[in-house]
Amino acid sequence: MFKGVLIEKDDAGYRASVKTLDEAQLPEGNVTVRVSHSTLNYKDGLAITGKGPVVRTFPMVPGIDLVGVVEDSTHPEYKAGDAVVLNGWGVGEVHWGGLAQKARLNGDWLVPLPAAFTPQQAMAIGTAGYTAMLCVLALERHGVQPGDGEILVTGAAGGVGSVAIAVLAKLGYTVVAATGRTQDADYLKALGAAEVVDRALFSSPGKPLGKERWAGAVDVVGSHVLANVCATTKYRGVVAACGLAAGMDLPATVAPFILRGVTLAGVDSVMCPRADRLLAWQRLASDLDLAKLGQISREVGLAEAIPLADSLLRGEVRGRIVVDVNR
Ligand code: NDP
Numbered sequence: 001m002f003k004g005v006l007i008e009k010d011d012a013g014y015r016a017s018v019k020t021l022d023e024a025q026l027p028e029g030n031v032t033v034r035v036s037h038s039t040l041n042y043k044d045g046l047a048i049t050g051k052g053p054v055v056r057t058f059p060m061v062p063g064i065d066l067v068g069v070v071e072d073s074t075h076p077e078y079k080a081g082d083a084v085v086l087n088g089w090g091v092g093e094v095h096w097g098g099l100a101q102k103a104r105l106n107g108d109w110l111v112p113l114p115a116a117f118t119p120q121q122a123m124a125i126g127t128a129g130y131t132a133m134l135c136v137l138a139l140e141r142h143g144v145q146p147g148d149g150e151i152l153v154t155g156a157a158g159g160v161g162s163v164a165i166a167v168l169a170k171l172g173y174t175v176v177a178a179t180g181r182t183q184d185a186d187y188l189k190a191l192g193a194a195e196v197v198d199r200a201l202f203s204s205p206g207k208p209l210g211k212e213r214w215a216g217a218v219d220v221v222g223s224h225v226l227a228n229v230c231a232t233t234k235y236r237g238v239v240a241a242c243g244l245a246a247g248m249d250l251p252a253t254v255a256p257f258i259l260r261g262v263t264l265a266g267v268d269s270v271m272c273p274r275a276d277r278l279l280a281w282q283r284l285a286s287d288l289d290l291a292k293l294g295q296i297s298r299e300v301g302l303a304e305a306i307p308l309a310d311s312l313l314r315g316e317v318r319g320r321i322v323v324d325v326n327r
Pocket of ligand 1: 156
């Protein structure tokens with residue numbers, strides 16, 4: 001038997017609670033993992049509260065991230081005792097996830113825990129941090145370099161935003177942080193932001209083109225914010241878009257793309273191929289200051305993750321939440 005958060009949906013409604021589960025209930029998979037830590041991402045917030053259609057089958061153990069030790073494996077690359085990390089692949093959505101003391105998974109989804117990180121640090125990074133790195137890699141792939149000018153990071157005080165700022169600053173970029181929490185300017189500057197701007201500057205319907213400012217951007221917000229970011233990106237600049245914190249819509253025109261050669265680079269972490277995942281984790285090991293990771297994250301127990309899901313969706317959680325599933 002093991003403890004886990006279970007999401008149920010039936011005539012009594014949609015609810016999440018900590019339950020004692022039987023190993024026989026675990027889904028199919030060729031690797032069983034004794035989970036030590038999971039995290040709370042935006043998508044986990046949607047799953048736990050039911051505010052977004054993230055969970056496709058019920059009952060479901062949420063948690064799109066986990067770190068732990070292999071207990072049992074028939075996968076050729078993993079044996080008992082190996083430390084592993086999982087991010088995405090529909091885990092916590094269609095396959096039981098990380099917010100539990102045990103998980104059974106397809107070994108192809110796992111990556112070895114990088115030697116540079118403790119289990120807690122790997123989860124302080126989690127999907128949010130690994131996605132931030134995928135965004136940085138997208139900027140690089142499209143030719144953005146530190147000398148090109150300012151890089152805007154939206155949703156700056158959230159999980160993806162916080163890690164993106166820390167990584168970009170360490171790589172030598174001049175980072176401008178857009179946030180609804182300007183009172184957290186000291187936190188954002190400590191992570192490496194050169195300037196903090198109010199997200200209200202980007203939140204209303206804007207013009208097709210504005211004054212050129214950004215050499216690149218990492219956007220987690222979508223909607224008018226993404227449209228305004230594209231409209232103010234410099235000639236041949238690059239915008240890496242990964243999120244929808246303000247909405248899934250994109251009320252933009254093609255003007256930035258056809259008149260300024262701006263690139264809108266989409267970033268997905270869930271189905272991201274293994275080679276790109278390994279590269280992202282390798283780059284996090286070299287390009288993320290671990291001391292900053294301590295400022296970005298805090299740890300909670302399994303039961304605390306449930307009420308925090310709602311706070312996270314309201315934009316009240318700063319940085320990253322690590323969940324100790326054995327607490
Ligand atoms: P967080 O909740 O930690 O951060 C989101 C941040 O967005 C908030 O902290 C807030 O930042 C800002 N925000 C929230 N609501 C609004 C709003 N209505 N208007 C403008 N800004 C808002 O989430 P994550 O960092 O974990 O994820 C961010 C987004 O990225 C989510 O939409 C998530 O689904 C997406 N994502 C996508 C992935 C992919 O594979 N494509 C992977 C990981 C995340 P502030 O207070 O600083 O303004």
